[in-house]
Amino acid sequence: MILKASKRAGAKQLSDHLLNADTNEHVFVEEVRGFMSDRLNDALQETYVQAKANKRVKKFMLSVSINPPSDKVVSKKSLVEAADAIEKRLGLTGQPRVLVTHEKDGRRHMHAVFNLMDENLKVIKLDYYKKRLNQLSRELYLKHGWELPKGFKKTQERDITNFDLSEAHMAERQKLNPKEVKARLQTCWQQSDNLDSFKQALSQEGYVLAKGDTKNIFMLVDMQGEVRSLSRALSVSAKDVKAKLGVPDTMPSIDEAKQAITQTQKAALIKAQADIEKRHETHLITLKTQLFDMKVAHRQARKELSRYHQKRQAAELQNRQQQFGSPFKKAWLFISGQSSYLKKKHAAEYEASKRRDEDEKEAMVQAQLRERRDLHQQLKTYKQQHQSQLLRLNALASRGLLNHAHKLNLTRTFSHHNGEVQTPNTKRHPSQELEL
Numbered sequence: 001m002i003l004k005a006s007k008r009a010g011a012k013q014l015s016d017h018l019l020n021a022d023t024n025e026h027v028f029v030e031e032v033r034g035f036m037s038d039r040l041n042d043a044l045q046e047t048y049v050q051a052k053a054n055k056r057v058k059k060f061m062l063s064v065s066i067n068p069p070s071d072k073v074v075s076k077k078s079l080v081e082a083a084d085a086i087e088k089r090l091g092l093t094g095q096p097r098v099l100v101t102h103e104k105d106g107r108r109h110m111h112a113v114f115n116l117m118d119e120n121l122k123v124i125k126l127d128y129y130k131k132r133l134n135q136l137s138r139e140l141y142l143k144h145g146w147e148l149p150k151g152f153k154k155t156q157e158r159d160i161t162n163f164d165l166s167e168a169h170m171a172e173r174q175k176l177n178p179k180e181v182k183a184r185l186q187t188c189w190q191q192s193d194n195l196d197s198f199k200q201a202l203s204q205e206g207y208v209l210a211k212g213d214t215k216n217i218f219m220l221v222d223m224q225g226e227v228r229s230l231s232r233a234l235s236v237s238a239k240d241v242k243a244k245l246g247v248p249d250t251m252p253s254i255d256e257a258k259q260a261i262t263q264t265q266k267a268a269l270i271k272a273q274a275d276i277e278k279r280h281e282t283h284l285i286t287l288k289t290q291l292f293d294m295k296v297a298h299r300q301a302r303k304e305l306s307r308y309h310q311k312r313q314a315a316e317l318q319n320r321q322q323q324f325g326s327p328f329k330k331a332w333l334f335i336s337g338q339s340s341y342l343k344k345k346h347a348a349e350y351e352a353s354k355r356r357d358e359d360e361k362e363a364m365v366q367a368q369l370r371e372r373r374d375l376h377q378q379l380k381t382y383k384q385q386h387q388s389q390l391l392r393l394n395a396l397a398s399r400g401l402l403n404h405a406h407k408l409n410l411t412r413t414f415s416h417h418n419g420e421v422q423t424p425n426t427k428r429h430p431s432q433e434l435e436l
Helices: 011-018 040-052 076-089 129-144 165-173 178-190 195-205 230-234 238-245 254-262 266-322 327-336 338-398 402-408
Strands: 002-008 026-033 061-067 097-104 107-115 207-211 218-222 227-229
Touching: 002 076, 002 129, 011 040, 011 061, 011 107, 026 040, 026 076, 026 266, 040 097, 040 107, 061 076, 076 097, 076 107, 076 129, 076 338, 097 338, 107 338, 178 195, 178 230, 178 338, 195 207, 195 238, 207 254, 218 230, 218 254, 227 230, 230 238, 266 338, 327 338
Parallel strands: none
Antiparallel strands: 002 061, 026 097, 061 107, 097 107, 207 218, 218 227
16 A cells, blocks of 8 residues: 655644545545544644644644555455554554545545644654655555555656646646646656757647746746746756756746746637636536436445444344343343353344444445446546647647647547437536535
8 A cells, every 4th residue: 555644733624634525425534543522623623732732843743645556445444454554663552543534536545644742742753754654555565465566666666757746736727637747747858868859848748948036946837837846847856957958047037938928829728728628528527427426326325224234233232132031030140140141142242243234334335436436437538538638738839839729629529438428417516515
């Protein structure tokens, strides 16, 4: 499992993220341990209040995301075991924590949040915690018999198209896939020998090089005016950038680069983008509606299963109580010593029934995850086609070719099975969500 961890503050923001049902299909609070409250929001707020007592404390929580491979359906038990392993590996045994599972895009992952404040109101030190989690991640892959990602085999083979949160947000604002954006930039870098060839390759993708305002480094400006460090965008060291491109003394400033971009056919770009977005949403409405209906049906099925479990537990409890019979029989069982035996037997039966109910729930969840995965794969294909059009449009805009944008075939329709995608006759909006 891929383990991503960061020390952080912001208890309210984190609890809002963990309970976000807008971007996740299903959200479950699996555990709230070691806090006065058993509610996630209040538990994290306790951590904030505790940290506030020490003015030197800035980051008082460790947030870890536990991500299985995208093609694997992992049980809740395995995710909890991974959280336990993280706790032990980092020396956080017994620290208050919360565990939350998210189901999204037909996948399930877990978030573990640990309180880093000790009994002396000091932050527990976590030396080299990212390195230790990286080693644990490798061990978990081997334990489950999964193929190791390239980065675990050799550092040189690490996926250079991995992106950080800021890059993801930037790409999200432009409705692009951040991994695809980074892959295209990497291609430009690898196919270029010097500054001139690299500038030419970037211009084909819709980017302009600029010189940093505060530091003498190369900056990357896209058609929307978004600015980022070139070395960070490429995941290449500043030393390697300097070795291939030299220094950015001849590059325009960031403002000059933005002005040059503005002088292109920006209005036409916005119009063409809007046209793509409109057609894209029309083509996706069928899959989105199907996914929404499936999510509603799955939530209803889980509620019905929960009600069935409660009803069955009540019937089994009543049956166990009836075994004690009348007051006279209860007294006889107590005198004969059979009462103690029955109580132990009933306790064991109750624990077994809880495990049985949990297994039934887990089986339903995994079946639903597999069912949703097929729809999400189709949705992913449509999105890839859509963002490919946007990237090509940006490249045309950078070369001043938007007057020939009709070559993009903007009226292209996406095939769905063996016919055209039909807009469903429904008033339900696919982005609607249910309350937890």
